[in-house]
Amino acid sequence: MNEQPITLLINAEQVANILNISERTLWRLVSGGKVPQPVRIGRSARWRVQDIHDWIESGCPSELTRT
Numbered sequence: 001m002n003e004q005p006i007t008l009l010i011n012a013e014q015v016a017n018i019l020n021i022s023e024r025t026l027w028r029l030v031s032g033g034k035v036p037q038p039v040r041i042g043r044s045a046r047w048r049v050q051d052i053h054d055w056i057e058s059g060c061p062s063e064l065t066r067t
Helices: 014-018 022-032 049-055
Strands: 039-041 042-048
Touching: 014 022, 014 042, 022 042, 042 049
Parallel strands: none
Antiparallel strands: 039 042
16 A cells, blocks of 8 residues: 655644744745745645754755745
């Protein structure tokens, strides 16, 4: 059986809580390209938990490369 890894998605409030910042500050950082970009599902924005954790582990670089 081919098992696919489960991708956990979290909303802006949850990301802001992890980063200990306000949602408004999170959206400013998103606009400035300073944090990983969210995945858009319709009108909703969600972040992959692993992307946020990887970003934190790499020292929260403000210069992100887009893939």
